[in-house]
Amino acid sequence: MNPTSQEAFHAAPKTSGLAIASLVCGILCVPIASIVLGHLALSQIKRAAGAVVGKGMAIAGLVLGYLLVLIPLVISLIGILSAIVIGPMGDMMFSASKDASKQGLANVFGSADKFSKKKKTSMKWPGKNTISAPHEFAIYQLKKWETNIDDASIWFLPNDPQREILEEDGNDIPDKILTTDGSLDKFKNAFGYNVAVPPAGSRSLKNVESGPYPIMWTRGLDRGDTEWSRDSPWDGEGGHVLFSNGKVEWYESTESEYNDGGVFRKYRDDRAAQDAYTSDIGEAIPDDWVILKPGG
DSSP, X not given: OOHHHHHHHHOOOEEOHHHHHHHHHHHTTOHHXXXXXXXXXXXXXXXXXXXXXXXXXXXXXHHHHHHHXXXXXXXXXXXXXXXXXXXXXHHHHHHHHHHHHHHXXXXXXXXXXXXXXXXXXXXXXXXXXXXXXXXXHHHHHHHHSOOOOOBGGGTSOTTOHHHHHHHHTTOOOOXXXXXXXXXXXXXXGGOOEEEEEOSSSOEEOOOOTTOOOEEEXXXXXXXXXXXXXXXXXXXXXXXXEEETTSOEEEESOSOOSSSSSOSEEOOOSSGGGTTOEESOGGGTSOTTOEEEOTTO
16 A cells, blocks of 8 residues: 555544534524535535534534524514413403402492391491491491401402502502401502492482492592593503492493483482483482592
8 A cells, every 4th residue: 555545544534614614603693504504514524424524513503503593483483472362361360350359349239238138127338437438348348247258359459559559568468358447557548449428327228219329439430530540450441330239330431322421320319310321420429428539
């Protein structure tokens, strides 16, 4: 064997420049070049039958290239799926919370009605001398009507900005309502409802010619308002109204496309005015009643 042939026989295989370039492009986040060069390098190495090496670098370059292409695609796909799934899920959770709140108000009224029938008396609504602020109503209904409705989530509603402020300050809303007077005082700003009450003494929720009238409604709707404020428990999207007959309705606005004036009938005892409608909840409650607002 001549020296030239022997040298060729013992020559070390060279590293593929294409493989090196593929890996470098992958590291530098140039995915298309990394993928193309990686495939070219693998073809070159295969044809060279051992004279050219660098398969590991070519594969590493390919992996980096494909990852750089696929990761943004996966992120985009996740974003699209999130928009498709999370939106309806959010709507479902919002609807479920609304339904739970509605049922909570209905149950409270039902317990009062049940208590009055048990005592064989007309159903009485507390006056301002009995409860001076809405949060006291939660305690009142437990003590006076002998209910077992002590779930705080009925009164302190989810996604309420006032509730979030309290919790950020380390004042977590209790799970249960206690019958101890003053036990809810530090949470009074986050109570979810306004309460309409007679000025003094308990009064029967009597039927009147104008029909059922509001006695409790989601915080954020005051006299003269037609929409709930943005800092209300439902982000201004609406609120519940509990009427004197126990019915609970959800309103996005107190204006109406069906009745001139609004969704409420003006409170009147005389038959002649029974069809007069208003968007002002203050005109729908008894004339001498007062509205207790949380925080007051």
